[in-house]
Amino acid sequence: MATQHISPALCAPAPLSRPYAKANPGYGKRSTPGQRPPRPDDFALLPERERYVAGYVDHLPDGAAMDIKSLAKSLPLYGQMAVGSALRALGVAGHLRHVRCPADAGGGQIRWITRTYWSRTARDNEWWAAFLGAVPAAPAVPAAASVLAVPQQRTEEPEPVPQPAPGPEEAPQAAPAGAPSPAYLALARLGRADARLALSAADCAALEEAAAAWLARGVNTEYLVRTLTAGLPAAVDSPVGFVRRRLRDKLPPLLPAAPAPDAPATPGRRPMVECTQCGAPGRPEALPDGLCRSCRTSAPADTTTAPEPPAGRDVAAYVGTLRELLRSP
Structure with a gap:
């Protein structure tokens, strides 16, 4: 019988003992509201690998890079495949969701930015669906080429040159009433x-x-x-x-009235959740546990994919199942 690891000794590497990767403006980690204060046993019920990754991610500040490659560079015990499996398991356990948010890039252009919303407190699917459904569009973000801040030089504005008043022959004619x-x-x-x-x-x-x-x-x-x-x-x-x-x-035809602002005329402009395994986008309610239907029903090559949690989400029992399924190296 496998021994349950409930000790938080390997909760995470030393927090921020090395410089962490910072995401581009608008991207990266975002903490969810309403979390309880951190405690030593926050992730004690998770398997060792997931506890280690969760502890490190929890210490990262908002805006830190959350892609698998950046995290693997900061976590020497695990490679990219192991980190990806751990993030998927943390999504199933209710700690994170990957989200694509539309942002104004200027000039009428829309850029999609990827954020990872993190919750120290495990949340169920209903909570995530309600929270992500209310996430607004991201504010304007600079283009990738302008990530580095360039100091702006202050320039003195020239003083206005006073203009002589026009003579009687130069006085402009009075404008008609109304433009x-x-x-x-x-x-x-x-x-x-x-x-x-x-x-x-x-x-x-x-x-x-x-x-x-x-x-x-x-x-x-x-x-x-x-x-x-x-x-x-x-x-x-x-x-x-x-x-x-x-x-x-040649009077042009009368076109139908434009849809109301709240009509689903541009569904692609709403925040979309990304599957934590394959990256497929979808509405929050369509990706329970952060997984699309294909990734929930298919059996991947490894054994790290956990079954769908029970409706009541008994956290202790469910995480115990995760521990057994996520024990692969």
């Missing part, structure tokens, strides 16, 4: 795009409502100007009549 609408400005630009469609101020005001109908259907002013000036005849006798007819005949 001109985008539709009015687009019509005014037609003459500059093509002189054959030069419109007067009165013509722009008369056609403004018809042009605004185009913008209300989702097109921008560039599209409006380009469409109205395309394929003009050699001569246009009446620019205002010609533009009025094109505004009526």
Whole structure:
């Protein structure tokens, strides 16, 4: 009969006895809220290898690298395969989840960053699903090329040069009450795009409502100007009549209304949990114990994959099963 190791003597290597690897900004370890204070017997029920890895990870600060390669470099007793098996077992035991979070990279681009959420206190699947379902999108993160901070030099702004007040002949004309609408400005630009469609101020005001109908259907002013000036005849006798007819005949179709912000129009922008074994993404509720369906049902080559825990999650009994299954070197 195998001897149960409940001594925390090998809980972890000396905490931070060597420089730990720091993840890129936005990545790495994230501690979950509501954990109890650390105790010497936090991971005493885990097998020796998992207890050793868990103790080291628990001492790491937020933002530390949590990839298998970085952890294996800091844990001399185990290689990458052993560390990967230990992380998988810690996910099954309820201590961690790998999560992909969308982050704004600027310029309308979205970057996916991988975080490992860690809990010293073992949590069940329902807790993890509720917690990860409420994780917001990550804040903006710099590109990988800009990870190193570059000191910024302070520059003195030139003092504004006072401008002389305009004389009576240079005084600007008073602006009309209310700023001109985008539709009015687009019509005014037609003459500059093509002189054959030069419109007067009165013509722009008369056609403004018809042009605004185009913008209300989702097109921008560039599209409006380009469409109205395309394929003009050699001569246009009446620019205002010609533009009025094109505004009526070429009116774009009415598109369906955009979905509400809370509609699932962009499901890929929500945080996704990664399977701790194969890395496949999915919703938190679809990866109980941090494992996808394929990794839960398939039998891998090693014997470190634990069975699905009981519904009630008797921690002592369940970890005892883990201990027997995770005793491979």
